[in-house]
Amino acid sequence: MSHLLSSQTETALMYDAVHLFAKALHDLDTSQQIDVRPLSCEAEDTWPHGYSLINYMKIVEMKGLTGVIKFDHQGFRSDFTLDIIELTRDGLQKAGTWNSSEGVNYTRSYGENQKQIVEILQNKTLIVTTILSAPYCMRKEASEKLTGNAQFEGYAIDLIHEISKILKFNYTFKLAPDGRYGSQNRETKEWDGMIRELLEQRADLAIADLTITYDREQVVDFTMPFMNLGISVLYRKPIKQPPNLFSFLSPLSLDVWIYMATAYLGVSVLLFILARFTPYEWHPTHTPDGEKMENIFSLANCLWFAIGSLMQQSCDFLPKAVSTRMVAGMWWFFTLIMISSYTANLAAFLTVERMDSPIESAEDLAKQTKIKYGALKGGSTAAFFRDSNFSTYQRMWSFMESARPSVFTSSNKEGEERVMRGKGSYAYLMESTTIEYVVERNCDLTQVGGMLDSKGYGIAMPPNSPYRTAISGAVLKLQEEGKLHILKTKWWKEKRGGGSCRDDTSKSSSTANELGLANVGGVFVVLMGGMGVACVIAVCEFVWKSRKVAVDERVSGALMFIKY
Numbered sequence: 151m152s153h154l155l156s157s158q159t160e161t162a163l164m165y166d167a168v169h170l171f172a173k174a175l176h177d178l179d180t181s182q183q184i185d186v187r188p189l190s191c192e193a194e195d196t197w198p199h200g201y202s203l204i205n206y207m208k209i210v211e212m213k214g215l216t217g218v219i220k221f222d223h224q225g226f227r228s229d230f231t232l233d234i235i236e237l238t239r240d241g242l243q244k245a246g247t248w249n250s251s252e253g254v255n256y257t258r259s260y261g262e263n264q265k266q267i268v269e270i271l272q273n274k275t276l277i278v279t280t281i282l283s284a285p286y287c288m289r290k291e292a293s294e295k296l297t298g299n300a301q302f303e304g305y306a307i308d309l310i311h312e313i314s315k316i317l318k319f320n321y322t323f324k325l326a327p328d329g330r331y332g333s334q335n336r337e338t339k340e341w342d343g344m345i346r347e348l349l350e351q352r353a354d355l356a357i358a359d360l361t362i363t364y365d366r367e368q369v370v371d372f373t374m375p376f377m378n379l380g381i382s383v384l385y386r387k388p389i390k391q392p393p394n395l396f397s398f399l400s401p402l403s404l405d406v407w408i409y410m411a412t413a414y415l416g417v418s419v420l421l422f423i424l425a426r427f428t429p430y431e432w433h434p435t436h437t438p439d440g441e442k443m444e445n446i447f448s449l450a451n452c453l454w455f456a457i458g459s460l461m462q463q464s465c466d467f468l469p470k471a472v473s474t475r476m477v478a479g480m481w482w483f484f485t486l487i488m489i490s491s492y493t494a495n496l497a498a499f500l501t502v503e504r505m506d507s508p509i510e511s512a513e514d515l516a517k518q519t520k521i522k523y524g525a526l527k528g529g530s531t532a533a534f535f536r537d538s539n540f541s542t543y544q545r546m547w548s549f550m551e552s553a554r555p556s557v558f559t560s561s562n563k564e565g566e567e568r569v570m571r572g573k574g575s576y577a578y579l580m581e582s583t584t585i586e587y588v589v590e591r592n593c594d595l596t597q598v599g600g601m602l603d604s605k606g607y608g609i610a611m612p613p614n615s616p617y618r619t620a621i622s623g624a625v626l627k628l629q630e631e632g633k634l635h636i637l638k639t640k641w642w643k644e645k646r647g648g649g650s651c652r653d654d655t656s657k658s659s660s661t662a663n664e665l666g667l668a669n670v671g672g673v674f675v676v677l678m679g680g681m682g683v684a685c686v687i688a689v690c691e692f693v694w695k696s697r698k699v700a701v702d703e704r705v706s707g708a709l710m711f712i713k714y
């Protein structure tokens with residue numbers, strides 16, 4: 151938009167100047183006798199009424215063609231109004247007025263102004279600066295044969311194409327020479343990357359995964375965000391742990407196992423004591439020495455009764471007294487609940503492959519020093535940690551700054567490669583949308599934890615750019631029509647190997663229900679162990695009994711046993 155002083159205004163100013171001079175001269179003439187005599191340009195003498203005439207001109211107040219004519223004490227014109235004229239397709243048109251007290255006053259409405267801007271944009275060729283960053287802007291495969299805009303493809307390329315279709319402008323891509331997003335040098339205060347291209351008027355728009363930040367917003371203008379994201383952690387997928395042989399112990403924690411063993415022993419001992427105490431567990435039996443009172447609940451039998459109930463088996467003797475039956479009933483109730491809970495939890499522990507990851511969130515990263523972590527150099531992610539007031543992030547920033555070799559990367563691709571190479575010793579702080587793109591294609595990588603903040607990507611343009619509202623409107627339109635979502639699906643899930651890791655996860659989950667020997671091997675081990683112990687006990691019993699009989703009969707143990 152160009153605001154000009156029209157030639158009519160210039161003529162009117164000239165007219166008013168002459169009129170003012172004449173009026174001042176007339177006023178001076180009425181107040182004093184003035185004579186006009188010729189003066190030589192070479193001579194030193196001056197016209198004595200010159201200063202008086204200037205003073206008269208300063209105090210004159212009259213209405214001229216250019217409005218009120220009035221001067222301040224320095225002789226500059228004050229209280230005047232200027233018309234703002236605009237060069238349009240139909241010639242010069244008045245767009246508003248300006249006066250020294252109120253400033254600009256556009257007579258056209260906001261809507262008319264925007265209409266005018268959209269008209270100006272039509273068929274205009276805008277220079278769009280960007281950087282190579284997948285999937286926003288990438289070189290096409292075999293791009294050596296291509297030139298100009300045709301060399302590039304990606305989300306940002308499609309987005310600007312859609313916007314240009316709405317606003318009908320042309321565009322030419324120009325890569326930022328340093329390949330950076332844009333950050334300010336703290337000492338020189340100079341900007342680099344795409345922001346510098348805008349500030350030095352070498353580009354009209356900057357489109358990429360360029361984050362809207364406070365610092366950038368101070369020097370350039372941003373449109374409405376076209377994508378929302380937050381910072382997260384890119385890390386290697388945890389190596390799958392082989393299933394634990396004794397995973398059948400996992401459904402209950404160690405504490406619960408200890409409490410159960412204690413309860414088992416406690417209940418057995420209580421049953422033994424109560425059975426001794428109650429008269430109803432004593433029964434008369436005939437022995438060679440006569441009739442004797444016998445109690446079936448010896449300590450060994452009590453232990454056997456309790457373990458039988460715990461294993462959901464029956465026993466060939468049962469309590470008869472109310473007190474011992476009460477103990478048995480409560481123990482059965484206890485085992486019912488414990489065994490049901492154990493069974494319900496068991497399937498999950500036998501089938502789930504444990505993925506042990508040393509870090510689960512950014513806080514975990516901050517707590518340790520073994521795993522190094524970094525971010526993109528000069529990007530908004532690094533700036534987030536640098537400027538944060540939160541102690542965890544401040545600690546992370548000092549760690550990143552002091553790490554040698556440097557943990558900062560010059561591109562997100564380099565960060566991704568470093569995480570791969572690091573084999574778990576390097577994590578990369580990156581924006582969630584880019585992480586989403588990477589983990590769709592690189593099945594060895596994953597996002598760890600949630601987002602640390604929430605922000606958006608916007609299209610940047612030089613400060614006070616008249617196109618901002620029009621382009622923001624186009625972004626909103628595309629969002630409301632669902633085009634932005636379609637573009638995201640296209641570049642994230644479909645193009646360039648998208649979705650290759652999704653097959654991987656579905657395959658593994660379909661085979662996850664089958665239990666292998668590795669899952670249940672521990673049960674076999676326990677069984678074999680039990681059998682072995684039983685054999686050892688049998689030998690001990692044999693030896694014990696043989697020695698006892700041998701002592702009793704005073705003959706060799708082996709011979710006696712055969713006879714016996």
Ligand code: ASP
Nearest residue numbers: 331359360361529530531
């Ligand atoms: N999108 C970021 C930026 O605009 C890059 C990053 O720091 O991850 O600076």
